[in-house]
Structures are given as C-alpha cells and as structure tokens.
Amino acid sequence: MNQLAASQLPANHLPANHLPAGGPQDIFFPRSNPVPLPLITRADGIWMWDEDGNAYIDASSGPVVSNIGHGNKRVAAAMAKQAEQMDFAYSRVARHQPNIDLSARIAALAGPGYERVCFSSGGSEAMEIAIKFLRQYALATGRPEKRKIITLFPSYHGGTVLGLALSGDSAMDSFIDGMVTPAEHVPAPFQYRIPPNHTAESFRMACAEALDAKIRELGPENVLAFVAEPVGGLATGAQPLMEDYANRVREICTVHGVHMVYDEILCGSGRTGTFLASHAWPNARADIVVLAKGLASGYAPLAATLIPAEMADHLASLTGFGLSHTYAANPVSCAVGLAVLDECERQDLFANAAAQGAYLKERLEAMKDRHPAIGDVRGRGLLIGVELVADRENRTMFPASVSPTDEMRILGLKEGLILYARRTSGGANGDWMMISPPLTITRAECDDLLTRFEATLAAFEEQVAQS
Numbered sequence: 001m002n003q004l005a006a007s008q009l010p011a012n013h014l015p016a017n018h019l020p021a022g023g024p025q026d027i028f029f030p031r032s033n034p035v036p037l038p039l040i041t042r043a044d045g046i047w048m049w050d051e052d053g054n055a056y057i058d059a060s061s062g063p064v065v066s067n068i069g070h071g072n073k074r075v076a077a078a079m080a081k082q083a084e085q086m087d088f089a090y091s092r093v094a095r096h097q098p099n100i101d102l103s104a105r106i107a108a109l110a111g112p113g114y115e116r117v118c119f120s121s122g123g124s125e126a127m128e129i130a131i132k133f134l135r136q137y138a139l140a141t142g143r144p145e146k147r148k149i150i151t152l153f154p155s156y157h158g159g160t161v162l163g164l165a166l167s168g169d170s171a172m173d174s175f176i177d178g179m180v181t182p183a184e185h186v187p188a189p190f191q192y193r194i195p196p197n198h199t200a201e202s203f204r205m206a207c208a209e210a211l212d213a214k215i216r217e218l219g220p221e222n223v224l225a226f227v228a229e230p231v232g233g234l235a236t237g238a239q240p241l242m243e244d245y246a247n248r249v250r251e252i253c254t255v256h257g258v259h260m261v262y263d264e265i266l267c268g269s270g271r272t273g274t275f276l277a278s279h280a281w282p283n284a285r286a287d288i289v290v291l292a293k294g295l296a297s298g299y300a301p302l303a304a305t306l307i308p309a310e311m312a313d314h315l316a317s318l319t320g321f322g323l324s325h326t327y328a329a330n331p332v333s334c335a336v337g338l339a340v341l342d343e344c345e346r347q348d349l350f351a352n353a354a355a356q357g358a359y360l361k362e363r364l365e366a367m368k369d370r371h372p373a374i375g376d377v378r379g380r381g382l383l384i385g386v387e388l389v390a391d392r393e394n395r396t397m398f399p400a401s402v403s404p405t406d407e408m409r410i411l412g413l414k415e416g417l418i419l420y421a422r423r424t425s426g427g428a429n430g431d432w433m434m435i436s437p438p439l440t441i442t443r444a445e446c447d448d449l450l451t452r453f454e455a456t457l458a459a460f461e462e463q464v465a466q467s
C-alpha cells in the first residue's frame with residue numbers, strides 16, 4: 001500500500017500566505033479540494049511512479065488521453081527527429097510533409113465523408129473549429145439565420161467560453177449568462193437512471209423525438225447543428241448512444257437540414273475498439289467529427305476536425321474557411337500523431353481495446369455481487385463508467401455531503417491507483433468513476449487494476465458505512 005507523505009500534498013493545500021511564487025498547475029484549483037496529487041517523475045506503459053518510488057496504475061489514462069501508454073520510445077524518437085529536422089512551419093506561409101501524411105492517414109482511417117482534416121492543439125479548439133466552419137459555411141451558402149446549436153443535457157464540449165456555452169452543465173449557467181448564448185439542450189439518453197413509465201428503449205427513443213420537437217420549436221431554418229458524443233465522457237459516465245437512437249437523430253437532422261457533429265474528442269482514436277466510436281453505426285454518420293486526446297496520446301498537443309471534402313472544397317471556392325491558429329498542424333505534433341497511429345497498428349491496439357474492455361466490463365459487472373455501491377457498469381471498449389450509488393435497489397444517489405469521486409480518488413492513491421473522475425453538474429445526474437486505462441493494457445494488468453479497484457471500493461464502502 002502506498003504511503004502519501006505530507007510532502008506530497010500539493011501547494012493548494014497550503015494556506016495562501018505560505019505559497020511561494022509560481023506553483024504547479026493545480027494552484028488554481030479550489031483550495032478545499034481534498035484529493036492529494038502525487039508528484040509523478042516517471043511513467044511507462046500503464047504505470048506511473050512518484051518521487052518516492054511509489055507505483056500507480058494510470059487507470060483512467062489521465063483524463064482519457066494516454067491511448068498508447070507512457071514512455072513509448074518509438075514515439076519519443078519520432079518526436080525528437082522531427083524537432084531536429086524541422087521544428088515549425090506556419091500553415092499560412094509554408095507546407096510540410098507530416099501535415100500532409102497525417103491528414104491522409106486520418107482520412108483513410110475515418111473513411112468516406114471525412115476527407116479534409118483541420119488540425120489544432122486541443123479538444124476545445126477543435127470543437128470551436130467545427131462550429132466556426134459550419135457557421136462560415138452557412139453564411140457563405142446564403143443561410144445567415146442558421147446559428148442555433150443543440151447539445152445534450154448533460155454534456156461537455158470544452159473549457160473555452162464557447163465550449164462551456166455548448167456544454168450541458170447547470171453549474172456553468174451563471175458563468176456564461178450574458179456573455180454568450182448558451183446552446184439549446186435535449187435530454188441525454190441515459191439508460192440506467194430513466195424516468196418512471198419508461199423502459200430504457202422507450203426513453204432513448206423519446207430523447208430522440210425531443211430533438212425533433214426542439215428543432216421544430218426553434219425553426220429548422222435557424223438551427224445550425226446538433227452536437228453529441230457517441231460514447232459519453234465524464235458528463236454521463238461513459239453512456240453510449242445506442243444504434244437506434246443514433247439512426248433516428250441522423251434521420252431527424254437530415255430531414256430538417258441540420259448539421260450533425262460527433263464530439264469524439266474523448267471516445268475517438270480507437271479507445272472504443274474502432275478508430276471512430278461512431279463507426280459502430282454505419283447509417284448514422286455525422287457531417288463533422290472532432291478528435292483530440294488519444295490522437296497524440298498525450299505526447300504532444302493535437303486535435304483534428306474531420307470535414308467532408310464536399311463541404312470544405314465548396315467553402316474554399318466561396319469565402320474559404322479563414323479562421324486558423326498559430327499551432328495548427330504543428331510539425332512535431334503531426335509527427336507524433338503519425339507515430340501514435342503506427343503504434344496502434346503495430347500493436348493492434350484497437351482490437352486490444354475491444355478485448356480487454358469486454359473483459360474489464362464483465363469483471364466489474366461481477367463485482368456488483370460483492371459491492372452494493374456499484375449501481376451500473378457501462379461503456380464500450382476501454383471507455384468504461386462505473387456508477388456509484390448509495391442504495392442499489394432504488395438507484396439512490398449519494399447526498400451532496402458525500403463526494404464519492406473525490407473519496408474514491410483518495411482511497412485509490414493508497415492502493416496505487418490513479419483514478420480520474422470529478423463530480424459533474426454537482427452530482428445531480430449521479431456519480432461515476434472512469435475506468436479507461438491505456439489501450440496497451442494486458443490481461444494480467446487488467447487483473448491487477450481490478451484487484452486495486454476492488455480494494456478501493458471496499459475501503460469506500462467501509463468509510464460510508466462508518467459515516
């Protein structure tokens with residue numbers, strides 16, 4: 001068991017007047033945050049080590065980022081080679097090969113309809129590019145009234161002001177109020193916590209029909225886009241959209257002339273077992289798909305907005321899409337992206353994600369028999385959410401005074417497990433942990449992770465029983 005020394009407590013646990021200038025990034029987080037943060041000095045595969053040599057399994061790949069695992073020497077070498085050969089070339093003044101090669105590679109993996117790839121540095125930026133592209137396309141094609149966006153509630157689409165405006169999170173309402181127009185929302189098709197008088201199926205189909213009603217209410221001519229995650233991230237605890245739901249919302253968007261955008265920032269790049277999570281539904285393709293996180297697996301900042309050639313080339317022949325960023329298609333990031341995709345292929349990581357994900361899910365499901373705090377286990381591939389409940393029979397959520405995500409994270413550290421989860425929407429929709437290790441995980445490592453997770457859960461249940 002790991003011992004968390006007082007010296008490992010991050011600076012945000014010190015009183016403000018004791019803080020030296022500078023500090024780690026978490027200096028900005030709430031000082032009341034009780035979760036200690038280990039100082040990590042080394043990482044390899046699914047493992048991380050702190051300054052005292054304590055080992056941890058990176059059970060959530062950071063915030064679902066490290067798809068190919070840590071310390072990959074091939075990727076590090078490709079990165080160094082590119083930096084030595086040609087570190088930077090700005091897209092408005094020069095072209096470079098890693099950009100050309102990576103866009104061709106991603107377009108081939110994504111398949112027909114996603115021929116143009118616009119690169120940026122992170123998920124929020126790539127999401128903004130998707131919306132700005134569609135808005136510019138609407139203006140250039142004589143549909144200036146199209147500006148309304150519909151997203152799911154709850155959802156998360158980024159931390160920039162537009163990202164927060166797109167996201168469905170009631171905790172952010174007062175923040176964005178008066179600054180930007182928030183997106184319109186329709187209910188997320190949760191399959192565990194469903195209203196009375198509904199089955200899981202009837203509820204998700206009612207959620208799909210809510211999109212139709214919302215578009216009619218707003219006027220189809222005013223609606224620019226519907227944005228959804230094929231498999232949810234933290235906002236829904238890995239709730240996947242189901243195929244019948246996806247097919248129906250695709251049909252609704254097509255009928256009303258509304259663009260459909262999949263936010264695959266977290267669930268894409270192979271994590272669910274296919275390059276795009278939405279590849280699971282061939283009849284429910286989006287117009288635009290957004291990737292980030294696992295695309296460069298944390299080795300470099302990289303995100304991509306996938307756009308059909310038909311739209312990108314049409315817009316280029318009209319006004320062009322003139323909004324770009326300094327670090328768009330950064331050569332080192334593109335070289336990393338290529339090396340990460342090489343590793344995915346060489347190690348057959350998408351297939352491994354499907355196989356190990358199915359195993360982890362089955363074992364977590366079986367853990368329910370021993371642990372009443374597990375309400376639901378859901379997700380696809382190596383994107384798994386474990387919903388924690390105060391009372392399984394009634395699916396009762398924990399009261400506001402208990403923060404299961406923080407408690408599990410603290411207890412997990414003691415078991416050598418770095419777990420990522422945070423309470424979203426103030427816990428109003430439930431509490432869940434993300435089990436999303438690197439796609440390189442082996443069967444033996446899955447067993448190790450499960451043992452540590454079960455010990456963490458047992459300690460949490462004991463703590464709750466004593467409180």
Ligand SMILES: Cc1ncc(COP(=O)(O)O)c(C=O)c1O
Pocket residue numbers: 063122123124125127156157158159229233234263265266292293
């Ligand atoms: C689904 C989803 N969309 C958008 C974002 C924003 O991406 P980034 O943090 O890279 O800006 C995230 C990040 O967690 C996410 O999970």
